Amino acid sequence: AQSVTQLDSHVSVSEGTPVLLRCNYSSSYSPSLFWYVQHPNKGLQLLLKYTSAATLVKGINGFEAEFKKSETSFHLTKPSAHMSDAAEYFCVVSDRKGNTGFQKLVFGTGTRLLVSP
Amino acid sequence: GAGVSQSPSNKVTEKGKDVELRCDPISGHTALYWYRQSLGQGLEFLIYFQGNSAPDKSGLPSDRFSAERTGGSVSTLTIQRTQQEDSAVYLCASSSSWANEQFFGPGTRLTVL
Numbered sequence: 001a002q003s004v005t006q007l008d009s010h011v012s013v014s015e016g017t018p019v020l021l022r023c024n025y026s027s028s029y030s031p032s033l034f035w036y037v038q039h040p041n042k043g044l045q046l047l048l049k050y051t052s053a054a055t056l057v058k059g060i061n062g063f064e065a066e067f068k069k070s071e072t073s074f075h076l077t078k079p080s081a082h083m084s085d086a087a088e089y090f091c092v093v094s095d096r097k098g099n100t101g102f103q104k105l106v107f108g109t110g111t112r113l114l115v116s117p
Numbered sequence: 118g119a120g121v122s123q124s125p126s127n128k129v130t131e132k133g134k135d136v137e138l139r140c141d142p143i144s145g146h147t148a149l150y151w152y153r154q155s156l157g158q159g160l161e162f163l164i165y166f167q168g169n170s171a172p173d174k175s176g177l178p179s180d181r182f183s184a185e186r187t188g189g190s191v192s193t194l195t196i197q198r199t200q201q202e203d204s205a206v207y208l209c210a211s212s213s214s215w216a217n218e219q220f221f222g223p224g225t226r227l228t229v230l
Binding site for chain 1: 120121150152160161165176208210212218219220221222224
């Protein structure tokens with residue numbers, strides 16, 4: 001079964017400084033990986049996804065992530081944090097059943113990003 | 118266009134009562150998913166519908182949980198004889214096919230007293 005581990009439950013940064021949210025995955029085959037963001041009292045929003053194309057994936061709001069097979073990692077980064085980035089971030093791997101089965105999403109435990117002025 | 122909508126946004130019920138949670142997927146999306154987000158378990162998959170195929174119920178935690186999808190559109194998640202451990206946010210998502218991005222609704226916060 002596929003799984004993801006988010007190494008930090010909380011990350012605190014100052015506005016304007018870089019963001020790094022760490023994620024490691026476990027998969028028996030080439031995975032599809034995602035980062036979702038959840039703002040307070042809002043639904044989950046897809047930030048970016050990796051599906052075996054380019055290893056550096058660019059998403060919305062200036063976020064990007066790099067798939068590193070040798071390290072089984074998919075860390076999320078942003079060069080400069082904004083106050084509006086404060087939210088919960090989930091690293092997600094798809095658990096696909098065969099070539100025609102559905103794509104069950106397996107979520108990490110989440111990392112809460114705190115941004116201070 | 119409109120996103121995934123869920124109702125009610127909040128539901129408070131007494132232990133032992135039945136509850137129904139509703140999900141309206143994005144128009145034209147054939148795949149629909151239910152997830153549960155709770156403090157102790159994080160986000161976990163419950164059930165999946167794809168078109169007219171039999172649903173994948175492998176994530177339902179007990180036989181008190183059931184779901185249906187009428188006419189390939191609206192879905193209802195039913196929890197019978199609710200227990201306090203059922204308290205969670207229930208999230209619905211839809212996608213245009215099994216392989217595509219899942220769009221999530223805002224969720225229904227269920228509190229069982």
